[in-house]
Amino acid sequence: MKTTIIKYNAGNIKSVSNALTRLGMQHAITDNPEEIRSSDRVIFPGVGEASTTMAYLKERKLDILIKELTQPVLGICLGMQLMCNHSEEGDTPCLGIFDIPVVKFRVDHKIPHMGWNSLEQVKNPLFDSSIEGKYVYFVHSYYAPAAPETAAISHYGIPFSAALQKDNFFATQFHPEKSGDVGEKILRNFLNLQT
Amino acid sequence: MNNLAKRIIPCLDIRDGRTVKGINFVDIRDAGDPVELAQRYSQQGADELVFLDITASHEKRKLLKELVEKVAATISIPFTVGGGVSELEDADVLLSAGADKISVNSAAILNPSLIDHLAQQFGSQFVVVAIDARLEENGTWQVYRNGGRIPVGLELFAWAREMQERGAGEILWTSMNHDGTQHGFANETLSELGKQLSIPLIASGGAGKPEHFADAFTVGNADAALAASVFHYDTIPIPVLKAYLAKQGINVRR
Numbered sequence: 001m002k003t004t005i006i007k008y009n010a011g012n013i014k015s016v017s018n019a020l021t022r023l024g025m026q027h028a029i030t031d032n033p034e035e036i037r038s039s040d041r042v043i044f045p046g047v048g049e050a051s052t053t054m055a056y057l058k059e060r061k062l063d064i065l066i067k068e069l070t071q072p073v074l075g076i077c078l079g080m081q082l083m084c085n086h087s088e089e090g091d092t093p094c095l096g097i098f099d100i101p102v103v104k105f106r107v108d109h110k111i112p113h114m115g116w117n118s119l120e121q122v123k124n125p126l127f128d129s130s131i132e133g134k135y136v137y138f139v140h141s142y143y144a145p146a147a148p149e150t151a152a153i154s155h156y157g158i159p160f161s162a163a164l165q166k167d168n169f170f171a172t173q174f175h176p177e178k179s180g181d182v183g184e185k186i187l188r189n190f191l192n193l194q195t
Numbered sequence: 196m197n198n199l200a201k202r203i204i205p206c207l208d209i210r211d212g213r214t215v216k217g218i219n220f221v222d223i224r225d226a227g228d229p230v231e232l233a234q235r236y237s238q239q240g241a242d243e244l245v246f247l248d249i250t251a252s253h254e255k256r257k258l259l260k261e262l263v264e265k266v267a268a269t270i271s272i273p274f275t276v277g278g279g280v281s282e283l284e285d286a287d288v289l290l291s292a293g294a295d296k297i298s299v300n301s302a303a304i305l306n307p308s309l310i311d312h313l314a315q316q317f318g319s320q321f322v323v324v325a326i327d328a329r330l331e332e333n334g335t336w337q338v339y340r341n342g343g344r345i346p347v348g349l350e351l352f353a354w355a356r357e358m359q360e361r362g363a364g365e366i367l368w369t370s371m372n373h374d375g376t377q378h379g380f381a382n383e384t385l386s387e388l389g390k391q392l393s394i395p396l397i398a399s400g401g402a403g404k405p406e407h408f409a410d411a412f413t414v415g416n417a418d419a420a421l422a423a424s425v426f427h428y429d430t431i432p433i434p435v436l437k438a439y440l441a442k443q444g445i446n447v448r449r
Contacts, residue, residue, distance in 0.1 A: 011290065011317070011318070011321070014267065014291065014292075014293050015267065015293060015295070018267055018268050018293060019271060021268065022268075022271065047318070047320075048318065049318070109197055109199070110393060110394060110395050110418065111393065111394075112319070112320055112364065113199065114320065114364070114365070114395055115199050115200060115202050115242070115395070115418070115419070116199070116200040116202065116242055116448040117198050117199050117200065118198045118200075135200055135448035135449075137272070137273060139273075139320045154198065155196040155197060155198045156197055156198075156199060157196075157197055159196075175273075177271070178271065178272060178273045178295065179271070179272075180237065180271050180272050181271070183271060184271060
């Protein structure tokens with residue numbers, strides 16, 4: 001099986017790569033369109049600011065490429081937010097894979113939402129029932145509200161989408177690559193998806 | 196509803212590639228191999244790790260990039276690296292090596308705009324500002340640099356607020372009066388400092404018993420609590436600590 005991490009100016013590529021290596025999963029890190037298209041699994045990481053990152057993706061036509069992928073794709077953190085239709089961060093039009101707007105937390109808690117929070121109402125196939133209530137690691141100031149595509153909920157003053165899924169597109173607001181054994185299980189579930 | 200857990204953070208003070216622990220910043224003892232310790236803590240349920248190169252600052256030595264790479268390859272929880280980060284390039288090297296956050300202490304005092312630049316380039320979530328402060332006889336908390344060696348004429352509360360305004364994503368405050376005593380954290384001051392900040396506050400200095408962590412979260416209202424020797428010497432195993440905190444009704448990851 002060929003797994004590819006999309007190479008761009010995201011801050012957590014190394015961490016995602018380390019996590020796959022720990023799972024014994026060979027992978028490539030590339031921005032080559034052919035290599036990405038021919039992969040069995042594609043991971044779209046992300047740490048950074050929405051508008052500059054979208055501009056970077058557009059410049060390299062990665063925005064069109066990602067939307068057209070038909071194999072299982074996993075967006076992580078900013079990767080997930082960019083898969084939504086718009087981000088309030090920098091008033092940025094995004095990929096629109098999920099028809100959900102990303103907005104800033106306006107809650108009576110510290111921002112960013114940083115640390116370990118629990119996953120509720122988890123849905124197959126990215127999650128199995130053993131993951132219900134388990135803690136995963138988040139760092140973010142913007143969020144996707146609960147929507148029909150929501151695959152897991154977390155609570156931070158309000159309920160928000162900890163994960164999304166639509167067709168072959170999967171996404172987590174949290175960092176599975178930094179979420180200990182639970183994160184590794186979620187990554188393994190993604191890599192083992194039946195297609 | 197808010198399910199964000201309180202974080203338990205073992206701190207590994209690094210000198211010459213080994214973990215060490217001093218009492219009140221002196222009398223330094225060897226406490227093991229950092230990568231082995233990091234792995235053990237991660238398996239025991241630590242929520243995050245902090246590596247501080249305590250030699251880096253006063254000997255002007257850069258942190259061992261290799262160590263950070265080894266840790267990043269081994270453990271699957273977030274970790275912060277500090278000690279001798281004095282310019283953007285230092286931070287970039289640590290980020291590329293796999294650090295999730297960097298901690299800046301003395302360099303922020305010598306050049307406060309470094310924090311603005313780090314936050315702009317890497318994002319606030321990457322920037323932890325560590326502050327060592329001592330309660331002086333005149334009743335004020337004074338900030339020290341270079342591992343608690345040099346008083347700098349700054350007051351804790353004003354300095355923490357300035358660091359937040361410049362873009363720090365978290366404050367890691369060590370009470371030099373409490374550090375190494377194992378008599379509990381500086382809870383009243385923690386609570387007061389937390390009220391003045393809108394970013395997470397990590398309590399450091401004084402952990403000796405599980406009750407001390409509970410107090411730091413309930414009385415001190417800290418977002419996370421950091422300790423070194425109670426974990427290094429297994430005085431308080433992390434699973435025991437978390438079971439205790441959960442029993443007290445404190446939300447911890449288990």
